[in-house]
Amino acid sequence: MVKVRLWGSLRQAADGRTEVEVEARTFKELLDRLGETYPGLAPQIARGVSLSLDGVIYREAWFTEIGPESEVVLMPYMTGG
């Protein structure tokens, strides 16, 4: 199981929790499981999310491997100037 930290405004879509656990070995699996387990998160996932893995931000990269001890944080998809 991977612990995923959500940002505050996603809490309402995840039964009021800011940290959820899903079974996933990659980012793609993680996003799929999140959307299945918490359908309220699906619109945000569809709009785009970034993921931070052990402090490094990934904007896409489905096949990035996640270890059971990895720190995973969901973030809005980011753009710059």
Next chain:
Amino acid sequence: MKSIPVSTTINGDACEFLCAPDETLLDALRNRLGLTGAKEGCGTGDCGACSVTLNGRLVCSCLVLGVEAEGAEITTIEGMADGDELHPLQRHFIDHAALQCGVCTPGILVAAKALLEKNPEPSDEEVRYWLAGNLCRCTGYDKIIRAVQAAAAEMRGA
């Protein structure tokens, strides 16, 4: 409106062109003569990207009519280098990284050359006030001032 023939000298060469009575010198240079080194950043004389000299005087070519060039001597950025030898200002702008996007650079070079012809040894403050009519959004002006001073020093033989 009927076009008017204009006879002028540009960068030392005799030049004739036709232009509409309400056409700016900048448009004539860019659209009729292919001299696109002068840029239109505002069209209102605020940014200096279209700077050229007209009879030795620094002007915004967007505020001059093409017909006013009749009988005049005009210099533009295209006439600054001597063949393939860059003017010291041009060289120092490259060496001092005094340009980033480079779109204001032709106007600033023309303006800086006009300054150094009047005042070969300007203070930093004099350079800054002289170039206050030439906007640069990339550099913060720091490297531009340094490049102008380095060129001025070289031109003085220092």
Next chain:
Amino acid sequence: MSLDEYRKREFKQVGQRVRRPDGVDKVTGRAMYGADATAPGMLVGRILRSPHAHARIRGIDTSAAEALKGVKAVLTGADLPAQEDDFIRDVQDNCMARDKALYDGHAVAAVAAVDAATARAALKLIKVDYEVLPHVTDVDVAIKPGAPVVQKGRSLENVPAGMSENVTSHCEFGHGDPAAGFARADHVVERHFRTAATHQGYIEPHAALASVTSDGKAELWCCTQGQFFVRTLCAAIMGMEASQLRVTASEIGGGFGGKTTVFIEPVALALSRKAGRPVKIVMTRDEVFRATGPTVHTSTDVKIGMTKDGRITAAEAHLRYSGGAFPCGTVDMGAQAAFAAYDLEHVRTYGWNVLTNRPKEAAYRAPGAPQSIYAVESVVDELCQHFGLDPIDVRLKNAARKGTKSSYGPTFPDIGLIATLEAAKKHPHYSAPLQPGQGRGISCGFWFNFGGNSCVSLNINTDGTVGVTEGNPDIGGSRASISLMAAEELGIEYDRVRTIVADTSSLGYNDVTDGSRVTFAVGLATIKAAREAVRVMCGRAAKIWGIDAEAVEWKDGAAVPAGPNAGKFPPMSLAEIAAVSFETGGPIAGHHEVNVDGAGVSFGVHIVDVEVDKETGQTTVLRYTVFQDAGKAVHPSYVEGQMQGGAVQGIGWALNEEYIYGADGRLQNPGFLDYRVPVASDLPMIDTVILEIPNPGHPYGVRGVGETGIVPPLAAISNAVSRSAGIRLSELPMSPPRVLKALGG
């Protein structure tokens, strides 16, 4: 992907202040910018814009314009297809209004004619039947229930019920229990701030030359930060296949985020398709101000609690951003960045995006961060003043560091904030004496930095030179940086490498030049492409020598036999291998395509001295020093240039620049005379100190440097003004009238 980890090394090329490859073209006037292109039979395109802030378009009569001699095409929103995707529809509707004009300057129709005079005359003949609607241009008004609604039905599911329909999204970040943290504070400061919308202010107006032919193919030449993204947007709007539309990026006269989308490009294409001839559109400066750019304008509340020895116990921010008439996600980034510089146990940020009748926001250097960090750094400074504490010491005490759980969630890896603060503290500027009436301010700044999709093709020419093809417009010297990294990796001199920027048909997809990504991400792809070419060259040398490829190393620009074969053959240089490439298997190249991750966040600290003239309210910047972590400065002069340019844009934002709307909802200052960007005589030299704390996610340690520099000036100058004049302003810009008012004059 696995990150290509940084390894310490001695650099031979990287770090040199070389001449940029486009330098001579740019100092001789030969460089071709957006407006400099022409095509045979080219028409002039011009756009009619709404004079109303908010109006329903009941009808547009174009018959008189179409009948005018010399007019070859007239276009309205009805000529463009209906779009299902929200994002594409917003971009398209911003380029050409459909049912409603949503802001002063919104495009409503366009013409293509044989010359500019005819095009202008044709615009005057277009009759638009407007039903003027109530408008709202201020974020604090628009957020109230009952305010005129800019667009209906645009609120996301995360917006709490009961808010104005103008509120399109809500976000919340942070951790801990701020209420408990505030209870532990010795002093709590809560303040309200506002920042004006500013424009990127690039000197080159948008320009596009489009040529659509009757067989459905199209060429587009334009000034953009991302030709591939332009192709994506224009292909969707035109209903074209990507392969049929080739977009070439001209030299670009500044962008700063403002040229990351399209405004006139689809209009030029649609006019060209209708007219059957090439069409060029060049914006006037008035159009640039009214219809492109600006940043969000903001209203924020920040509350911070501190103990008397300077430890922050809790922090909270409420951010209300408006990105104009279309939904915009900039507040998400402002909310995440707000407290990034601090190691906090209890922190919370809340953000709302609000629609107003203003132009659609475009990204501007670290989008969203300057506004929120300005508010935070102002309150931190006020707390330092309250307790009589040194502002750098307080920041050091609370600074985010490796292992800090950031205010936006992730735990920080190696970051450079403490080193940057320490460099600022020991710099002579910080201890230099001040004259009476002068004040010194500091502020931290932060930006995430991004990677992204990058393709590089690197060709070894038979004469031993190297051509690098990449796909990101060079906005401030990146071709030089890319060449330096290629030369470093290949072990050859910089001047043997030439880097060019490809059009969309010559290379795979490249993300926009944004997010401070190019030197980092394109640089990484370049290094990988060079390594691929080296692998091929080692293979060729091995074949020539009749040994295994694995027994060949690349060293100082040459293949060298290694292991048991060491010394058996003389090294073969890149040029020697290239010279016989036709005989040894054919041309040699390396290429690399990747979506890069692993960008390293960047922190900066600025110190500024100012003097406020109490008679006029004018603030003069006397001395300025920028400290920033570049990871590795590939071309130090252009790194300094980014730091200086960002600082000066921030100075303009702090002191002068603002979008001013009248009660009629129209922009009052759409020109450089009244929208005053800093000029040379406003400024001192901008000193720079580059720190190099390597980014572990890049082989050379590179971080992005482009954006962080605009963040600190806003608060640094406000903090300095506070110490110079004894007044703390809470609204930007701190223009002379506002300063005078605060002084009670």
